[in-house]
Amino acid sequence: xxxxxxxxxxxxxxxxxxxxxxxxxxxxxxxxxxxxxxxxxxxxxxxxxxxxxxxxxxxxxxxxxxxxxxxxxxxxxxxxxxxxxxxxxxxxxxxxxxxxxxxxxx
Amino acid sequence: xxxxxxxxxxxxxxxxxxxxxxxxxxxxxxxxxxxxxxxxxxxxxxxxxxxxxxxxxxxxxxxxxxxxxxxxxxxxxxxxxxxxxxxxxxxxxxxxxxxxxxxxxxxxxxxxxxxxxxxxxxxxxxxxxxxxxxxxxxxxxxxxxxxxxxxxxxxxxxxxxxxxxxxxxxxxxxxxxxxxxxxxxxxxxxxxxxxxxxxxxxxxxxxxxxxxxxxxxxxxxxxxxxxxxxxxxxxxxxxxxxxxxxxxxxxxxxxxxxxxxxxxxxxxxxxxxxxxxxxxxxxxxxxxxxxxxxxxxxxxxxxxxxxxxxxxxxxxxxxxxxxxxxxxxxxxxxxxxxxxxxxxxxxxxxxxxxxxxxxxxxxxxxxxxxxxxxxxxxxxxxxxxxxxxxxxxxxxxxxxxxxxxxxxxxxxxxxxxxxxxxx
Numbered sequence: 001x002x003x004x005x006x007x008x009x010x011x012x013x014x015x016x017x018x019x020x021x022x023x024x025x026x027x028x029x030x031x032x033x034x035x036x037x038x039x040x041x042x043x044x045x046x047x048x049x050x051x052x053x054x055x056x057x058x059x060x061x062x063x064x065x066x067x068x069x070x071x072x073x074x075x076x077x078x079x080x081x082x083x084x085x086x087x088x089x090x091x092x093x094x095x096x097x098x099x100x101x102x103x104x105x106x
Numbered sequence: 107x108x109x110x111x112x113x114x115x116x117x118x119x120x121x122x123x124x125x126x127x128x129x130x131x132x133x134x135x136x137x138x139x140x141x142x143x144x145x146x147x148x149x150x151x152x153x154x155x156x157x158x159x160x161x162x163x164x165x166x167x168x169x170x171x172x173x174x175x176x177x178x179x180x181x182x183x184x185x186x187x188x189x190x191x192x193x194x195x196x197x198x199x200x201x202x203x204x205x206x207x208x209x210x211x212x213x214x215x216x217x218x219x220x221x222x223x224x225x226x227x228x229x230x231x232x233x234x235x236x237x238x239x240x241x242x243x244x245x246x247x248x249x250x251x252x253x254x255x256x257x258x259x260x261x262x263x264x265x266x267x268x269x270x271x272x273x274x275x276x277x278x279x280x281x282x283x284x285x286x287x288x289x290x291x292x293x294x295x296x297x298x299x300x301x302x303x304x305x306x307x308x309x310x311x312x313x314x315x316x317x318x319x320x321x322x323x324x325x326x327x328x329x330x331x332x333x334x335x336x337x338x339x340x341x342x343x344x345x346x347x348x349x350x351x352x353x354x355x356x357x358x359x360x361x362x363x364x365x366x367x368x369x370x371x372x373x374x375x376x377x378x379x380x381x382x383x384x385x386x387x388x389x390x391x392x393x394x395x396x397x398x399x400x401x402x403x404x405x406x407x408x409x410x411x412x413x414x415x416x417x418x419x420x421x422x423x424x425x426x427x428x429x430x431x432x433x434x435x436x437x438x439x440x441x442x443x444x445x446x447x448x449x450x451x452x453x454x455x456x457x458x459x460x461x462x463x464x465x466x467x468x469x470x471x472x473x474x475x476x477x478x479x480x481x482x483x484x485x486x487x488x489x490x491x492x493x494x495x496x497x498x499x500x501x502x503x504x505x506x507x508x509x510x511x512x513x514x515x516x517x518x519x520x521x522x523x524x525x526x527x528x529x
Contacts, residue, residue, distance in 0.1 A: 005356070005357045005373075005374045006374070007373060007374045021373050021374065023355065023357060023373070023374065025355055025356075069355070070329075070354075070355035072373070074373075
């Protein structure tokens with residue numbers, strides 16, 4: 001099972017507004033829960049999500065403990081040229097995942 | 107709300123006093139003349155109507171149900187797989203009527219909670235002292251883009267037993283070997299939460315024997331579900347490689363469908379089905395909304411002790427339509443709620459407080475002939491909601507004899523619950 005799911009249209013017309021969908025499998029442990037013996041379950045969340053388009057950052061989100069497990073992030077952008085979207089998720093405990101998708105702009 | 111209800115009950119008494127001309131004796135008079143109407147003749151409504159008559163034979167009980175026969179959902183997944191026939195699922199209201207219940211074969215179109223009347227299509231009305239709404243579910247044909255009532259003729263939901271059940275069966279029978287059967291499962295709450303997985307199992311059973319190169323794909327808007335481990339083990343054991351499930355966190359939520367092409371679209375994928383079983387999101391049956399008993403969620407908030415609507419005085423809601431906390435929406439729950447609600451109404455008419463109910467629920471899942479498991483629960487009001495006080499699920503590791511016994515128990519359970527309501 002892939003940990004990252006992304007949905008980027010394979011092709012679009014120049015100037016089109018496209019929807020990008022992403023989903024990262026992650027526990028998003030808040031750091032506020034306790035186990036039976038009273039110890040705190042350490043925080044383990046994704047802290048940032050970034051999308052770059054041909055190397056330029058076009059979207060960024062900071063994530064906090066209130067965000068549910070498996071964060072689903074979707075956003076819109078305007079396409080101007082063919083290229084590559086690169087996605088990056090960074091989090092606690094050295095969490096780091098990347099994914100990418102290309103789009104053909106006609 | 108409690109204040110409103112108390113005042114209304116006093117009004118009933120006052121109305122009776124005019125005739126009886128005795129203040130202390132009149133609650134008894136009001137009770138003997140009480141008219142209770144039940145809208146909806148499913149497991150909840152029928153069990154409630156009969157329990158009302160059993161508890162107080164003087165009650166005038168009317169059951170309002172437009173269909174002259176009832177087709178039961180439990181075991182209907184076996185009809186889809188060709189293991190049972192629809193007539194075995196079908197019951198009449200003859201025995202209900204024989205209990206002295208007036209069965210009105212019309213659809214209730216309006217409820218006037220102030221006048222306490224029910225309106226029918228032909229402009230006649232029926233007055234009540236207490237009204238029980240047991241309308242079951244309404245499929246939301248506006249919730250999933252592409253899926254409306256017309257689409258269900260191509261992509262059956264089979265979520266109300268009857269013609270839809272047979273349509274899905276015929277589509278499976280007509281499908282070529284190697285076809286992909288897709289089951290689209292909505293997010294909770296839904297009627298009979300484990301039923302999509304029972305259905306996947308029994309369809310795989312049919313395919314394994316008749317069309318072994320075919321597959322079942324479950325696209326699910328949920329991550330976890332009831333008795334999941336039991337289903338997953340059964341699939342490995344009985345149908346290896348035949349059933350695939352895409353959970354919510356794997357992108358399984360269906361976002362649109364196209365009945366013209368049998369295409370099913372999720373957030374992250376497109377699937378073309380040979381047979382598409384699309385189970386849409388649901389809400390309480392339409393009359394609940396018309397009566398004003400449903401809230402913004404589409405379901406009906408109730409007082410868990412009496413099943414009295416929190417929104418409409420003198421109205422009670424039972425079965426799939428009500429918000430019952432930890433109780434799954436099932437035939438078993440509806441039947442238990444119907445009986446408890448009947449007791450609460452009889453108490454209320456006598457001016458007594460309702461007893462705190464303790465509801466038993468059972469839910470059997472048959473994954474192959476002679477192979478079943480179950481979840482049995484006891485539910486009680488806790489604060490303002492129903493909570494599980496005891497839940498027993500079949501063991502994950504068990505012999506085939508245990509599964510066989512549960513399959514036999516499932517049939518016994520069906521006989522009992524349909525007997526309670528219709529026998």
